[in-house]
Amino acid sequence: MTSAIKFDHVKKSFADKIVINDLNLDIQQGELFVLVGNSGSGKTTSIKMINRLEDPNAGQILVNKRPTTAYDVQKLRWKIGYVLQQIALFPNMTVAQNITLIPEIQGVNVNLEKLAAQLLQKVGLNPQEYAQRYPRELSGGEQQRIGILRAIASKPPIVLMDEPFSALDPLSRANLQELVVDLHKQLHNTILFVTHDMNEALHLADRIGIMKDGQLLQVDQPEEILRHPADNFVRDFFRGSIGSNLYETTLKQAALLTKFKRTESGSRAAMPVINVEETIAKLLALLSEQNEVLVQNSSGDFLGLVDRQWLVTYLNNINSLK
């Protein structure tokens, strides 16, 4: 594994208020790393120091093992995609112009029109319908799709996403989370994703870093954090999200706590199927009529089985977290 982004004893304060106190973190190439924490925890400041929208007061940040200060700022930023919470599409440009803005300012020799069309298709938007529209003519979810396309149009090895979905409705949010996972798989880039939503973190992350008051409390894979929370704060933070709302918790998240069963009692063909992205609430509805339900991912791969016993174990596990 090679380091993509490394925080090395980074300190940052605004006026007299310390926002980041001695941050050390190593994010590997190809990782989808989610930095999660409440507002004011310093997570946004942390990512803004990577593309030097802010500079640390002490310590250094290395991008591809080189200190950010050793890069020409413009060259550094060209290597790093950026998605904003406010979306910030340029209202004076069409969708296509927004998407291809970065290759254009970099002077890359590509057919911009074709590139815009390809990218739009990738996120399921018809280029003929969308390319010439202006941002104000799109829904919030559509706008952020364009925001993401804009960030990846020049295929930067690193993409920073600063609470990109926090202003969107739950449905758009779920769709866009899928998009991020898909694009990450396709592009093999390094994504640093910031959110205050634990569910979102669990859903997306290869690894999660939990921040509080400018300090990293724990960095680990989602399952490990669930099973061995570093302290009460981490445990409470997760408990607050997972299991507290069966209508928002997906089977995928539940599996972090309670593994699916592998042995089936009847024939698979007769069993009802549920997608791993569906919520526990949906599962409840199916289990009221059936004994066992088959779990698949979106590609139709078999992931396991769930039954009422599994559900009871899961709820029990949540309880033991508490």
Next chain:
Amino acid sequence: MNQIIQILSERRGDLGIALLQHIQISLISLLIAMVIAMPLAFWTVKHAKVAEFLLQIASILQTIPSLALLGLLIPLVGIGTVPAVIALIVYALLPIFQNTYLGLTEIDPALEEAADAFGMSRMQKLVKVELPLAMPTIISGIRTALVLIIGTATMAALIGAGGLGSFILLGIDRNNTALIIIGAVCSGALAIILSALIKWLEHASVKTALGVLTVSVLFLAGSGVYETVVNQKETITVAGKLGSEPEILINMYKELIEQGDSHIQVTLKPNFGKTTFLFSALKNNKIDIYPEFTGTILETFAKTPVKTTGLSEKETYDKAKELVNKQDKLTLLRPMAYDNTYALAVKTSFKQKNHLKKISDLANITNKLKGGMTLEFIDRGDGFKGIKKLYGIDFPVKSMEPALRYQAIDQNKVNIVDAYSTDSELRQYHLSILKDNKHNFPIYQGAPLMSNVFARRHPQVVRSLNKLAGKITEKQMQEMNYEVNVKNMDPGQVAHHYLVKQHLLKEK
């Protein structure tokens, strides 16, 4: 309405020139103001304190009355286009600076952050993001400035920069509403059309906007070059004060000079401004010749006051000639016959009935007299005060606006008024002048004024102009003023007829 149409057809050429001058002055000022204010605003976006300070300065400049600003600029840069353009720039700075600054500072910070994070250079950010987003606000600032400039540019006529204001000034001077309306409507229409053009630019692409900018710069450069090329011939510039009389006179000068030397071309600048503007223009070689009065030289230009009461025509001329020669190195040629001084006028019928010839004769009928006079005349030492003292007569007098006193005497509300002895109204309302037999009024005889150097280098011009010496009586001048002011005849035509009739000019 008919009068307007008639003037439009007669003065098509003048109007075209005035319009062109107006557009030139306005556009030059606007462009320079933009070049100053916009980069300043770009720069101060990052320096809020400097911006506040500059906004204060611009606001203060804005509060200076335009007339005062023009007046303040004259001692610094003289008269003509330069001070006019400077004054207009000063007025245009605030709206352009303010709106550019506002437009740039009001851009959503998230968009600024995005532009930075995407690695845009300062220039790319400005051209691709900041300018397009701030454009509507900037454009509306430019439009405000333009409307302000076009309106204020009418004042430029006061200091000899020409433009549509010359129509308005002329209209006020001749009490000719049609001229005022033409000047005002053209200026208004110009503001609306140019403002609409700029409004259209708001939605145009950056390329179109740059295109329009280039075209207007080329237009200005082109018209500037054209003018210098045209001016390369041996030309003499003759200017005149506001009013019909100077305009008639300078037309005579032109014809006489060009007849005397066919290699010389005379450019006329009629209604060039008020007395002191012309005087300083002459001293700064902006113009070569203008007609001035002997009395004015002694009263207005003398650095030490000269007593003028009781002087004869010749004494007045000699003193004036000596004064400008010594003090300002100027040559005053020999004067014409008429004396355009203050006078007391009564209706011709009243004059005959009461056997009046001279001012002394009024002593017999002071109980019958009711006067209507301008405030200035009543108050001047050589005006009504002087009359009372020198002639020992007194009668009740009401102060009136210049135009009103003629109407008052016409309607028999008063029966004696003050006047200038060549006013066309004397002819229009059938009034007669009483002779100033005790020489109370100073002598105002018109004569060409030019620099000593010019006079020495152009003996032929001096000879040509001297043909008018001792010519043109008060009656003749009244008649010619009447033809121009009341009958709306072309001053050039009137001048030509006179010269031909007096055999000063060979009929063409």
